[in-house]
Amino acid sequence: MTFRLRYLTEDDCAKCRECCVFDRYDVYDTPLITEEDAQRIRLIYSDIRFTPRPCGDCGQDAYIFDMICDGDVRICPALGSNGCILDGCRPLDCVLYPYMIVGIGQRRYAAVSDLCPVYRKLPDDLLYAEVCDNMELFALTARRNIYVREHDGQRLIKEIL
Numbered sequence: 001m002t003f004r005l006r007y008l009t010e011d012d013c014a015k016c017r018e019c020c021v022f023d024r025y026d027v028y029d030t031p032l033i034t035e036e037d038a039q040r041i042r043l044i045y046s047d048i049r050f051t052p053r054p055c056g057d058c059g060q061d062a063y064i065f066d067m068i069c070d071g072d073v074r075i076c077p078a079l080g081s082n083g084c085i086l087d088g089c090r091p092l093d094c095v096l097y098p099y100m101i102v103g104i105g106q107r108r109y110a111a112v113s114d115l116c117p118v119y120r121k122l123p124d125d126l127l128y129a130e131v132c133d134n135m136e137l138f139a140l141t142a143r144r145n146i147y148v149r150e151h152d153g154q155r156l157i158k159e160i161l
Helices: 010-016 035-045 091-095 126-132 135-143
Strands: 021-023 050-053 062-065 068-070 073-075 099-104 107-112 148-150 154-159
Touching: 091 099, 091 135, 099 135, 126 135, 126 154
Parallel strands: 099 148
Antiparallel strands: 021 073, 050 062, 068 073, 099 107, 107 154
16 A cells, blocks of 8 residues: 655655654654564664564554664654655655554544644645545554554544544
8 A cells, every 4th residue: 555645745854854853752753663564674774773662552562763862862763864765665654654543542533743844734624635535544554553642632634443
């Protein structure tokens, strides 16, 4: 399954880089990576390392990238000078960004991060249409509980499950 963001260009991402740089308090927002994704990335980029991350009730192994530390800043090791070096093997969490799946009780929603300078300015109707056009991918992601984050003020776009 492929997903292409309508309103974001590769140049936008290469210039911004907000989604790949975190302060030490944002580590919660780092992309979650399945064992399958980690193995695929290791085959191509043997120098990229991962840290196990407990996934609570989902019962799956999850990982996050071992970030490059620069003071209080954490930088994704896959961030190159022109954006992400992973291209076709980016983890699903990264593919969907600036969207994410958030949970409120048993309900799952597609939400959008306010960190993305392009997507935070877009009206809800455009975001809603983009989510609807990719509903199969969002539903698949929502069913894999590893990717569900607690709602923490993110802008909710559409209920998925």
